Amino acid sequence: MRNIGSDKISSAVAELSMEANFTLRRDILTALRRAWASEKAGKAKKVLGILVENAAIARRSKTAICQDTGMAEVFIDIGQRVAVTGGGLEDAVNEGIRRGYKKGYLRKSVVSDPLVRKNTNDNTPAVIHTRIVPGDKIKITVMPKGFGSENKTRIRMFNPTQGASDIAGFVVEAVRKAAADACPPYIIGVGIGGTIDKACILAKEALLRPVNRRNRKAHIASLEKKLKKGLNALKIGPMGFGGGATCLAVNIESFPTHIAGLPVCVSISCHATRSATKTI
Amino acid sequence: MPRSIQLPLSPETIKTLKAGDEVLLNGYVYTARDQAHFRFVKAISEKKVPALIKGQTVYYAGPTPACPGKVIGSCGPTTSSRMDFFTPHLLKAGLKGMIGKGSRSADVKRAIKKYKAVYFITIAGAGAYLSGKIIEARPVMYKDLGAEAVYRLKLKDFPAIVGIDSNGKEI
Numbered sequence: 001m002r003n004i005g006s007d008k009i010s011s012a013v014a015e016l017s018m019e020a021n022f023t024l025r026r027d028i029l030t031a032l033r034r035a036w037a038s039e040k041a042g043k044a045k046k047v048l049g050i051l052v053e054n055a056a057i058a059r060r061s062k063t064a065i066c067q068d069t070g071m072a073e074v075f076i077d078i079g080q081r082v083a084v085t086g087g088g089l090e091d092a093v094n095e096g097i098r099r100g101y102k103k104g105y106l107r108k109s110v111v112s113d114p115l116v117r118k119n120t121n122d123n124t125p126a127v128i129h130t131r132i133v134p135g136d137k138i139k140i141t142v143m144p145k146g147f148g149s150e151n152k153t154r155i156r157m158f159n160p161t162q163g164a165s166d167i168a169g170f171v172v173e174a175v176r177k178a179a180a181d182a183c184p185p186y187i188i189g190v191g192i193g194g195t196i197d198k199a200c201i202l203a204k205e206a207l208l209r210p211v212n213r214r215n216r217k218a219h220i221a222s223l224e225k226k227l228k229k230g231l232n233a234l235k236i237g238p239m240g241f242g243g244g245a246t247c248l249a250v251n252i253e254s255f256p257t258h259i260a261g262l263p264v265c266v267s268i269s270c271h272a273t274r275s276a277t278k279t280i
Numbered sequence: 281m282p283r284s285i286q287l288p289l290s291p292e293t294i295k296t297l298k299a300g301d302e303v304l305l306n307g308y309v310y311t312a313r314d315q316a317h318f319r320f321v322k323a324i325s326e327k328k329v330p331a332l333i334k335g336q337t338v339y340y341a342g343p344t345p346a347c348p349g350k351v352i353g354s355c356g357p358t359t360s361s362r363m364d365f366f367t368p369h370l371l372k373a374g375l376k377g378m379i380g381k382g383s384r385s386a387d388v389k390r391a392i393k394k395y396k397a398v399y400f401i402t403i404a405g406a407g408a409y410l411s412g413k414i415i416e417a418r419p420v421m422y423k424d425l426g427a428e429a430v431y432r433l434k435l436k437d438f439p440a441i442v443g444i445d446s447n448g449k450e451i
Contacts, residue, residue: 043302054407062347063344066356066408067353067355107344108427119427181382183404239441
């Protein structure tokens, strides 16, 4: 067994909360720059230029890329030969969120009860997804998820006789309805299969994959490319100003499912899709 | 070239603003999000119109806290449509301007035309950039709401575009 102190986990989570909010992912920044370069002069191009500048200001001045620094989703892969010492894992993660959001002057956007709605004032608790994996390491990913885009999430249980074209229609409809509300150009995460809760987690995991990397399965990769083209033909564009950049990527993850169903979750994420990862 | 606009908006200025116009906003605005809108409308229904509404402009925003030495943290717009239910009541009570992101409902458009107001959109997801266009910030109301408190902000050359003009015309 390898012992890892809970404080080490808290420190890592605190650091990742700040890194994710200050430093736009390299893959997304590159995609934004490309979108700017290929856009014809006009309002859409101007906005894309400001988004690139915004990322530079955020990184340099350690100011959050977006004021909605999200509810923190934390993905943890725990090696089965790791023992966490000195405290509970979930407490350690929440302590890290508490420290990171305070030290980084990030917004506290979490309320303690969904109906009573009193702010917890430290952005805890995080939504934590843990997996036990082989090995003796802990891999932690912090994804601050803004709710302007989270509110546009769509789920549907398709019939098993339906397929890729039905799902494609559903994704296009979801983005058409979101219009410019959720800060395009978007990164679209799609989860297909499993149970509906699994499909939702797959959609979120899809957002973590670099936007320039396609799914390993050829038929899924082809659907990703087709959908990206279809969504960009909607010509919503940054702030709804049209042009070719409605989405930067469509990332799809899939999982085996039941003979009677075809669960799908579409997670719409903004151009400031944020995440940071560290392995201890 | 974007035109510089002084806030609060005068009736004459409102008349000249057309959907699609690029502007730079200068002067005071008040931040207000979901819970502040809820409270505003409750106050209006009790005939206690908050003084900061009449003739003023609200910005749908909840900034990150200011680091030491800074005026304000990241401060971009939130989704305007969540305020749609409340907006006609505020416009009736005298609100003249709104800044946010995204489209508005048919009811809001009608109310903007009826009460001669303006809806501006600003750069969504560029909170760090827009932070530099705010030169003063002070919480003034509903401080118990934390990130959702009402702040009085002074804008300097804050970029925006007229999303819906006083004729109800949309970009």
